[in-house]
Amino acid sequence: MGSRASSLLREEDIEEIKKETGFSHSQITRLYSRFHSLDKGENGALSREDFQRIPELAINPLGDRIINAFFPEGEDQVNFRGFMRTLAHFRPVEDNEKNKDPTSGEPLNSRANKLLFAFRLYDLDRDDKISRDELLQVLRMMVGVNISDEQLGSIADRTIQEADTNGDMSISFSEFTKVLEKVDVEQKMSIRFLH
């Protein structure tokens, strides 16, 4: 029953998450309710099946890649901290971060971290390079059966040609960033969280 939900989230945890992610107190409790409602097994962690139960996510062509982004390397469960850490990438960027701590490093929702999140969606084997093969696979996920292999191949080749500056036939993170420097990443990769 929902009445247990908040009582499992202690104030210290909320404070830590607030510092790490920048979400407000009420946003964290709302998101905890959501986490709890997705957690059908009620074991304090989400599995891949819990995510796949969301119909709108199941029909998203990149649904599996997005779900994967929540799970650290080799793990099958994500706890609330991990959940929030991933969601934090989608917080809008604020100009004057009130609790900006110069020693805390880059915030999770910075432009660079948003780009890194997107980069990792392409980088299937997590080797910090997008190879032609990986690009093809992701393209295939997005278009389904509607485009031929040859056409898709030429799209991939063209994309790598335009982005690759050091001639290694793959796209590194800095090349990726350069290609997208004119795109308003902060707006496109942000979700408007209320209160």
Added chain:
Amino acid sequence: MERGAKEKNQHLYKPYSNGIIAKEPVSLEQEIQEMRRGGAEPEFDMSDIFYFCRRGVESIVDDEVTKRFTAEELESWNLLTRSNYNFHHISTRLTALWGVGVLIRYGILLPLRVTLAFTGVGLLVVLTSVVGLFPNGRIKNYLSDKVHLMCYRICVRALTAIITYHDSENKPKNGGICVANHTSPIDVIILASDGCYAMVGQVHGGLMGVIQRAMVKACPHIWFERSEVKDRHLVAKRLSDHVADESKLPILIFPEGTCINNTSVMMFKKGSFEIGCKVYPVAIKYDPRFGDAFWNSSKFGMVNYLLHMMSSWAIVCSVWYLPPMSRMEGEDAVQFANRVKAAIARKGGLADLLWDGGLKRGKVKEVFKEEQQKLYSKVLVGSSEDRSRS
């Protein structure tokens, strides 16, 4: 309390909008065109992924479907622990007030209501069997109507249901089908206490079976064996036969097929809309402040649910009878079903969703993902066609 509730019923229930995020309803094509860097449009842009990514994470945070299968959250607490989702101790006074509430509800209201419920059901079984002894004819129909109405009204009292009926001039007539949105088994009692319907359902065993067998003695209802339910043609035939007979009562059907939490109307199954008779839509909206009527069948069994109902403050709801609709020329069953669904959603102030209520238990079909992929492919290939032309 009754009068107060009746006054409140006049306004449309404002849906509680406590969203976690604000979503913009922008289509796939629009967003991707916006995102593309200006100038010579390439076929594919690495930023295209942002659209899918953001939509995906948005649906993880807040989606339209999964929240329809749990009870609605309330703006302010109504002193029932079951509707309290973020429980924390606010003050001793509130807890004391809650304690008093519990005493009243469980000590006074519940026993009264349970007695009434038993009386109502018992009378229904006994009296319908008695009426069944009469020969078929006008007297039997008249008596059957009276008996059914009386027993359902007792059951309504047993739940302390305060119902406001609107537009009763549109009440369903013989030879038609009445369709309504489904929130709980109580919907049947609410509608049947204001008019006489032929029920449709599966044959059950136990107490339900006894009730079903008794009811059918007094007037024709349509009960299906479990095996017959799978045979769609058989179902359609029995329904059409019933409707064709003008002396038989209008059939009551809930096309969603499952209980939804009364914040939205989900996909209507087209079966009842293929029969080709007049459809009388009815919208039912419960006021969640007095007691939550939604039956979460994956969490609670029937007995548990009924106990919850009888120990709430009251069940307050509004019923709107909409004018009858028929299938128009060139409209197929699915379009007709959607048209009726939209009318019901609009009247009851509910969200009109295309999603299937079956998603409560089952997985979404692959074909929807393929639609998304097709849309995106069009964006990709479409721009290459422009290029070849220039």
